[in-house]
Amino acid sequence: MASFEVIGGNKLKGEIYPQGAKNEALQILCAVLLTAEPVTISNVPDIRDVNKLIELLGDMGVKVSRTAPDTYVFQADDVNLEYLQTEKFVEQGRAIRGSVMIVGPLLARFGEAKMPKPGGDKIGRRRLDTHFIGLEKLGAKFNYDTPDIFYSATAERLKGAYMLLDEASVTGTANILMAAVLAEGVTTIYNAACEPYVQQLCRMLIRMGAKISGTGSNLLVIEGVEKLGGTEHRMLPDMIEIGSFIGLAAMTGSEITIKNCQIPELGLIPDTFQRLGIKMEFRGDDIFIPEQDRYEVDTYIDGSILNISDHTWPGLTPDLLSVALVVATQAKGTVLIHQKMFESRLFFVDKLIDMGAQIILCDPHRATVIGLNKQIPLRGIRMTSPDIRAGVALLIAALSAEGKSIIDNVEQIDRGYQNIDGRLNALGAQIRRL
Numbered sequence: 001m002a003s004f005e006v007i008g009g010n011k012l013k014g015e016i017y018p019q020g021a022k023n024e025a026l027q028i029l030c031a032v033l034l035t036a037e038p039v040t041i042s043n044v045p046d047i048r049d050v051n052k053l054i055e056l057l058g059d060m061g062v063k064v065s066r067t068a069p070d071t072y073v074f075q076a077d078d079v080n081l082e083y084l085q086t087e088k089f090v091e092q093g094r095a096i097r098g099s100v101m102i103v104g105p106l107l108a109r110f111g112e113a114k115m116p117k118p119g120g121d122k123i124g125r126r127r128l129d130t131h132f133i134g135l136e137k138l139g140a141k142f143n144y145d146t147p148d149i150f151y152s153a154t155a156e157r158l159k160g161a162y163m164l165l166d167e168a169s170v171t172g173t174a175n176i177l178m179a180a181v182l183a184e185g186v187t188t189i190y191n192a193a194c195e196p197y198v199q200q201l202c203r204m205l206i207r208m209g210a211k212i213s214g215t216g217s218n219l220l221v222i223e224g225v226e227k228l229g230g231t232e233h234r235m236l237p238d239m240i241e242i243g244s245f246i247g248l249a250a251m252t253g254s255e256i257t258i259k260n261c262q263i264p265e266l267g268l269i270p271d272t273f274q275r276l277g278i279k280m281e282f283r284g285d286d287i288f289i290p291e292q293d294r295y296e297v298d299t300y301i302d303g304s305i306l307n308i309s310d311h312t313w314p315g316l317t318p319d320l321l322s323v324a325l326v327v328a329t330q331a332k333g334t335v336l337i338h339q340k341m342f343e344s345r346l347f348f349v350d351k352l353i354d355m356g357a358q359i360i361l362c363d364p365h366r367a368t369v370i371g372l373n374k375q376i377p378l379r380g381i382r383m384t385s386p387d388i389r390a391g392v393a394l395l396i397a398a399l400s401a402e403g404k405s406i407i408d409n410v411e412q413i414d415r416g417y418q419n420i421d422g423r424l425n426a427l428g429a430q431i432r433r434l
């Protein structure tokens, strides 16, 4: 288990480039299974979860070549389905959430798929009903009643269908979409997730020859085609990393320019941090955060307390609430953080309370944060990173804190943030990997 030793209290300064988007990468990589032709993917982040999925694809027989540090060519012309019976596959599938999205492409192209219960953050119940029910509507038969939670599915030829998803699941929509593009006839997915990750997947599939309308909306209509061809795809910058850097700048009172953000794709993210009082300027496609000694939380028009909550896209992503919460600890004012989607994602506030933050955990979904207005700095402590986003929120807290912090289990942070210690040290942070 690796740890970070963080000496807090330094102001950072400079430019930082966001990595390619983790959650987009996990979808796009699974989509290479839909064609026997080469697919070139660039702006691939060099992070644990993505590297694990690339390794899994390679072990399944997909030819993988890295043509530049962030660019890969994949060719799935000789997929070994027997690999899905091996213990190594089970281990790999269990290690990441993204592995669940091999099911749709495998069913569509080969008529069979297997997978263990996928991994990912332990941040609440993460059910897969939406995936399975959707794929069943396309004609797949699932066997998921196994004691070892190893699912298998078969389908002779998937057939298009109408479906109204019970929830707008991000990976569920991607999985069903990837199955529907090769199904016979028309599939309509209503209440589809429309996060930029899914939009990017739609664009890639269309370039491969798929017929999809409704990209960016919650109503996708897919006319199945016989086969798909190769393409080139470039990943968007990671919007969660961009939000994390905005929060980091505010907490540490630093002047940071976040380069090449594709600002129109960020939805409510900049606005949310602005409501927390953080000033920023859009300079072309860069976000400039000036040095600010203080920031003051907005209230609603009627003067009531600001509430920051998650929602399916185009609402605010749940993956940034931990960062918003940590930023609120040093703001002037009070904020209610309401994490609606996940029930175990706010428990990390006990570490922030140990650091001196004023937070009332109202219930598993809601925390009231009374900002310290930078009158009293947080103090460094030893803590463990429970999940990827809490991990980065604790890192931001430690960088702003007085004294030394140790953060254990930083593999959680490495799942989604590329060389985060090296990149932040280049801006003046003091982070040592132990």
Ligand SMILES: CC(=O)N[C@H]1[C@@H](OP(=O)(O)OP(=O)(O)OC[C@H]2O[C@@H](n3ccc(=O)[nH]c3=O)[C@H](O)[C@@H]2O)O[C@H](CO)[C@@H](O)[C@@H]1O
Pocket: 023, 024, 026, 097, 098, 124, 125, 126, 127, 167, 168, 169, 170, 171, 172, 193, 312, 317, 318, 319, 340, 341, 342
């Ligand atoms: C690999 C990947 O892409 N992971 C992301 C993906 O996970 P993932 O696709 O697993 O998450 P889902 O979208 O399926 O669901 C997330 C949670 O929200 C709940 N839910 C979802 C939709 C809805 O309308 N109502 C509702 O309550 C679900 O029950 C679940 O607890 O999307 C999540 C939600 O943006 C993000 O946190 C994850 O980082």
Ligand SMILES: C=C(OP(=O)(O)O)C(=O)O
Pocket: 022, 023, 049, 096, 097, 098, 119, 120, 121, 122, 319, 388, 389, 416
């Ligand atoms: C929850 C997340 O990831 P995963 O779905 O891979 O666990 C995340 O990226 O914040």
